[in-house]
Amino acid sequence: MKGSYSFITSSLIWGAKVYIAVFSLFSLLLVLLAAFSFFSWKTIIIILLALFMVLLLLHWKLSKKAFFEMEDKRYSQYWDKGFYK
Structure with a gap:
């Protein structure tokens, strides 16, 4: 029963x-179709590249922020809070 529940849940999530x-x-x-009626294709490509x-x-x-926060939690036991100042 537990396996079928997992299958159903994963199917619903998928x-x-x-x-x-x-x-x-x-x-x-x-x-994009609406934008093509107002702007040229060059303008749309520039906007999409900027986005x-x-x-x-x-x-x-x-x-990068998430990685360093994770590393701080992992290694903070080895040094005190004065390390960051």
Whole structure:
């Protein structure tokens, strides 16, 4: 019984992920189609590249912060709080 519960739960989670991904991509497609009616394709590509760079920078900053917080928790037993000052 426990194995079937895990299978059902993982199936529901997988289905929810697919549902969210499909409708997110559908919404993105509609936004891009609407944008093409107002802007040229060069402007849209520049905007998408700028957005990608901002998201990449944000991801890098947040993952770096999370990594160092994890390392601090792991190794903080070896030194006192004066180490950070």
